[in-house]
Amino acid sequence: MPQPLKLAVICSSNMNRSMEAHNFLSKKGYRVQSFGTGDKVKLPGAAPDRPNVYEFGTPYDDIYQDLLQKDRELYTRNGLLHMLDRNRRIKPHPERFQSTSEQFNLILTCEERVYDQVIESLEGRDSQTTPVHIVNIEIQDNHEEATIGAFLMCDLVAMMANSDDLDNDIDEMLQDFEAKCQRPILHCLLFY
């Protein structure tokens, strides 16, 4: 058996989609971490032009408390508090992908912009020889989609984890997966 995959799931703010998947995948026993790629952690606010913005590194718990304090009813209704509550049970705080030096075998992203940022970030590093596959699955940033997305990612990871030789098989797997999930998939290969 090859060494188990080391996974990263990444969305913009490391709140909803990545954490949903993180939750899901870690429950299945995969080695998974989650990240965001945005400049700041942004959460919807009282109005569209007034989002809640936090620095990466702000503990989920702090954000939870902050929102709780700001408008308990609103944030309970839109599910943010519930989400934050889940998040703080998984890990302490949102992490920014650009700041980590960890290396992964497979990086899953949740939207094209994130995918671009991941690539940009990786390309800026000293290019070495360890390959990393980056796969993007388009997931809208809402709770329902996040859950569906987490399922999809789980399927994909399950397939990949079973492969003896991921580098060789990934092209085909992605094709099969794409046919099944009916979502556009992006994939590329970079190196640490």
Place this chain on the structure above:
Amino acid sequence: MDRVKIEKGTSTEERIVELLNSAATDAGDQSRVDHLIKIQELIIHQEPALLDNFVDEITAFQHDRAADVRKTVVGFIEEACKKDPELLGKVMHSLQLLLGDTSIAVQKRVIQALTQLYKVTLLWLARAPSVTQLMEKTWNMLNQMKLQIAKMIDHDNDGVRTIAVKFYEMLIVSQTYPEPDSIRKENEFSLEEIPLTLKVARPRKLEEEAQLMLEDLMKYHGSAHISSANLMACMGSLTHIAKSRPQFLDRIVTAMEMLHANLPPTLSKSQVNSVRKHLKLQLLAILKHPASHERSSNIKTILGDLGATPQEINKALPSAEEIAKHPRRSERAEDSKSGPAAKRRKVEADPVPPIRENTKEKALAITEEFIVQRLTTKGAADIVIEALPHITSSMPPHFPTIYTPISDAGTPNQIRYVARLMASQMTNAGIGPGVAEAGYVPKTGNDFEDDDDDMDDIPGAAVITPGFRGGEDPESAKPGVASVQPPVQIRARQRALKLAEIAKPLTPQMNESMARSALQRVLKAERTAMLGGVAANRQKILASLATLFSGDFKDLVLEYIMADPRLRIELAFSWLYEEYSMVMGFCRQSSIVKDEFRNAAVDSYTSVFCSLVNELKKQIDLKEREVLLSRLFHESPNIPEQGVSILRTMLCEDAKLVDISIQILRQLVHRPSKQLIYLNVLLEISSHENESIRSAVLSCLTDLYDRGALRRVIEDYALMCLKFLLLEEPPALLCGAEKGRSEVVTTWTEEIIKACLYLFLAVLRSNHKLIHELAVVYVQANADIKRKILRMVEGPVEGMGMESPELLKLVETCPKGAETLLIRIIHILTDKYPPSPALVERVRNIYQQRVPDVRFLIPVLNGLGKKEVLSVLPKLIKLNPDVVKKVFSRLLGTQGDSTATYPSPLSPTELLIALHNIDSTQCDMKTIMKATSICFMERTVYTQEVLAVVMQQLMDQNPLPTLLMRTVLQSLSLYPRLSGFVMNILQRLIVKQVWKQKKVWEGFIKCCQRTKPQSFAVILQLPPQFLQELLNTSPDLKTPLVEHVMAFTENQRMHIPKLTMDVLNGIAQFQAETEELHHEDSKEKETGSPEPIESAFHGDIEPPAPGDS
């Protein structure tokens, strides 16, 4: 818990030992890995000093059955070497083993490690004060692995290919020089770090290699079968290279442009998306680099097409200041001439030229220009109308995703861009004016396999590699549709097409039979190819096929050629040259041609050559057979040994081919490298039994000999043959089928003697010096051989002429025992021409000083003085009558058929007189008489006038020569008309008192008898005493004489003296006494030799019988 205690209480070293032991004994794969990782951690990060101690123990795990353990070992080696490069020498071998590991994962890991360690090794070499043997060995090993990895770009496994691409990238970056604007990353290595003096790895060589590898990588990047992951890895690598080494940026941007216009047809929809996206990102990255400034408009156009927003593009564009800082490439090239880095750039200035890329770019540019000029609104509309029927009725599903509205439609920029798109598609498809002008031939399908040496392993592969190309229609090249794949293809294919997986190897038989039928089709296509104007290509194909494949193919092609050799001889030649190229290794990329291979190739070449010649030889009816044969020999790149023996048999066996074979050989002899071989063939055949063959060869050889080139060899061979004559029996060398003597001759027959001499005598004509050798051999040879030599020497000696200094020298120095040869030679020389004074002089010397054999003088008689001739005359006439006859005919100038009259020292008259005057002590009468008889036989010389003069002169001598009367008698019998003259002589004899000389007197009486009745008048004038004697001797005269007198008139009778009358009447008895006295006197004289004179006076003028000696 004991273990924990021990670990705590002991040093790191002991812990490592502990861990090693557990790693060795632990059954679980994963735990072994864990142990090893722990060890690695301990050694490398905590106690690097221990590295050296444990590296062997750890590398021992490379044989572990678990791939993961082996992988870990590789990881350890990598880390260890990074820490301490000195270990490289120790571990390189392990890496080499592991590179050939059965597990793909291990292989990949090794390549990854090497990608790092390659740089480390180079640095290690570069920094070492001196390169040790170990270092060199390590480097060589690494180079071997490098080649192995370079090949892995075509590996079956996608992942391996990907890693190999990265290795390429590292190699290209490491083995080139950075430019001022290169983006440098830490840990990067470049040629700058390698001193120019490093012998094992010359920077220049390395740079060349990098250029080649870049070339390969770009080819791979543009190949049609590349998988999406590989393609993206490749793009990433190229981008990295472009940024690190801006000197390649131009080419890489072009490559990406081409890719954009011709995406691999095997990609699926989402892969196309990913690739396009990736391409966009890569181009943005390149755009950020200031060096891309010159190509920025191209890049921007593509980016726009790939869906990048103007904002994105602008964000990526470097600031104006950065561009300003960055001089234009063309200017920089100028600057650099005087710059500090001039030397280094000079090295760069002439890298291996990327010819193929250049022609491609050129073709592209030409076609682009061509399209720009024609892409008017009307033209575009026409194309669209033309293309409409080809467009499917429903929109391909992925069209909307990749379609971006054209913002600047109709602007010159956009027109140019569309033109470029179309141009790149057309160029790739091999059409358009640029293709024709620049001579670019698009490669189809597997570019890479062409460059590999797969061909050598599986001959069939070269023939049955299918060209794989998507069927893009260049006409449909409209913006936005450019890279759209035909939709049907997409839907039908659920998975990416992986050729390597689908293609199953054919069975060998199948392979063979398919190849054979392919060959047969090509063979049949002669007319078609001719009409199609590709006859030359067809010929080349056939030649290659015949060369690369085994016997059957060769037979087929051979048969084909021989069906019409006249027209197909060119094919034969190109085949031969192809084979020859194999022999010389021109066809192979690697310069190391294995001996084994070479031998096989040589054999193959030889057999092809021989079978061509043999088959051609069999075509007896072919008119051009000889011409073609000679072309085969002359125009083939090499003639194998067997070819030479064929030539030899050709020469000996086929009468019709003799001339041509000799001509061929003669030409070939001028080829320096093998001239001795060819010459030897000629030499061996020079003693051939068959006259026509031999003479042809001999004339060829003498001609060669005269030219002087191979004089020595020919001469030596001739002498060798000559010296065979001294052997007991003929050497076997002279016999054998190729000499025309199939039976072995063991005795010196005439033929075999001749065989030894042919060549020598032929050469002798040109080199007179050799005559001395002949003389030497002659002396020692046996009688049979001597005789043969004497007979054969005639021709050559005649040719030499008597002026030849060597001949004269031989005459001068005549070796003992060679006299007969010498005489023969002199004879030959003087047979037709008068002897030259020089020759005469030498012969005279030899006669006088060394060999007093008069025979020497015979040939030169005419050159001797009168006295000399006279002095040897007695000796001469003693020789064999035949010889005497020859001597005389020489002296008389009547010899042979020669009409040349040359002055003889003796006139005929003088000769005859001389003969008469020979002293009888020197020579007996009989001999002299015979000699004179010979003279008389020459009636053309001794006419009656001559004889009259002779007699006249003899008459004047005193005493009269003994043979006078014999001569008179003979003259008379030859010329009866001389009788009057004879009467005169008789009369004068009386005056001279002929009776005093007994012999003459006897002759006189005979003469009188013979000439009666005319002689009566003379007889009557004799003194009575002698008249009586005469009548006594020949009583039969008496009665006619008396009657004669009686018939006189009285008056006449008066004149007869009284005494005479008395005698007539029988009165004079008184004379008896004197007569008796006279008789006794004569008897005394006769005692010496009475008989001969008797016979002499019987006047036998018949020539002596031939056998008479």
